[in-house]
Amino acid sequence: MASHRKSRTPGPRVAGIRTPVLATAALTSVALLSQTANAAPTDDDRPSLEEVEKKVGDLYRQAESATEKYNAAKEKTAKQRKQVDTLLDDVAKRTQKLNEAREELGSFAAAQYRTGAGIPDTATFLLADTPQDIFDQSQLMDRMTGRQKVAVDDYVTQQSETMKKRQEATESLETLTESQGDLKTAKATVQKKLGDARELMAKLTAEEKARLAAIEKKKQQEAARKAAELARQQAERQKAQEEAAQQESGTSDSSESSGSATSPSTSTDSSYAAKAEKAIAFARAQIGKPYVWGATGPGSYDCSGLTQAAWKAAGVTLPRTTYDQVDAGTTVPVSQAQPGDLVFFYDDITHVGIYIGNGMMIHAPKPGAYVREESVYYDGESSIHSIVRPA
Structure with a gap:
């Protein structure tokens, strides 16, 4: 008995799989969209010459702004580096003096130990938090000579000042490192802006470059016209000032028999x-x-x-x-x-x-x-x- 079912319209097969017509159409659309996306931009997609000119001008100004930030960071870095070098040099000198004072106090401790005063040996003395602690704990301050007491006080003062200077040097080094980071960032920004500007200019055709030069020439002509107008205004103003000064001088001469003709403002x-x-x-x-x-x-x-x-x-x-x-x-x-x-x-x-x-x-x-x-x-x-x- 013959089958009454309608036979399906055969569709294309992809890798042995029957693909519906609707899916085929969708795939075709995707392919066309992909080709369109990957296609080279048309003339309508390209920025106008005026837009390129503005963009390049903006990039140069941004580069100049970054340059001034670079200059500021560079100057700041130089000052901070000088400050750090000065502090480190000061710390080195103070440390040397501190070591000399420590050796002197060590000799005092050794002498006290030899006389049986109960002071621990020099090694223990040098490991103490401060020489003052050793003498205080041993209740020997009253037994020390005036010179020894002065030496202890001087050592304690030097130790405190040296620690303070070391802290200042550490903080200055941290600030210097931060400034060096700012310097590096500003430098990278300048280079990026200039690179972008050069890239934009490199994409212009010979004809576009010629048109851009014409636009620039027109701007220069307008700038020159405005400069000439400013010069004219300044000349008129100068002439008016000179005439006023002459009138004032004439009035002054008729009313005064002597005196200087040069005013403070003229001298300035x-x-x-x-x-x-x-x-x-x-x-x-x-x-x-x-x-x-x-x-x-x-x-x-x-x-x-x-x-x-x-x-x-x-x-x-x-x-x-x-x-x-x-x-x-x-x-x-x-x-x-x-x-x-x-x-x-x-x-x-x-x-x-x-x-x-x-x-x-x-x-x-x-x-x-x-x-x-x-x-x-x-x-x-x-x-x-x-x-x-x-x-």
Whole structure:
């Protein structure tokens, strides 16, 4: 008798197993999705040139921020290492004196033992917590000579001070180790940010690099325009001040028969200008030298290393980092900036240059660049944080 059951539609077999049509479709979809995920990104997936430019700029600024943290950690580490060396040297000298005093007290104990005073032998004496304990327990302090009593008191004092110095040295070593860790972390951060920036730039095509150069040129032109405008405003302000001074001088001459014509403020400005001239001359002599993070010259500089060296040439000592340099003088408005003033950038104060007048400055810009003269608006007007007069 023939069977009335419908025959099943044969499906594909995988390794001898019949696979349902629905499962086959699912496998095909997964395969297509996998191919899509592994496929090279299309032009639509790539970041725009403007996005790349912003990202690279951000990375460089982050690297500069890490550089200033590196500079601070390096300076702190150097100071702490010097402190530790001083403490260890002091401990070594104190220990030597302590050993000499201990030997002297040992001779006292041996002498007392030989006279039958009941003092234990020298070895027992030296193993005691303090020489004072031995003499107290033996009730021999009243039998000791004045010289011996002084020696015991001196030993106890030296022992206490030596232990204190040893503790200070231990704590300083721990702090030094922590600072060295911070230094290592900051260094790794700088290298990572710079590596990421270089990697992004390396992915650009020749055409994109050309477009990026055009964008940069346009930014420089705008920065130069703003610098010229600032120079014009400053010139007008200077002229107005000179005219006011002349009028004041004329009034003074008509009402006074004698007296000095130089005001304290004029004398101060003159003194600052002389120092600023030396600082600028030094900075200008460094133009063309490479930016190297953490460098303070003479062959290369980072931003704060350059400003520190420039003002040192003028006889003024500035702190090492931008974070400290910004507090090393008097803040003035941008419109009143004078040659020699320090120009700080960004909200986190991670960049600095030295103002040379006419809206221009000399600075060490970033890794891969060289010390150069540039508009203070090189990265836009909003990037300027403050102007500081350091002397």
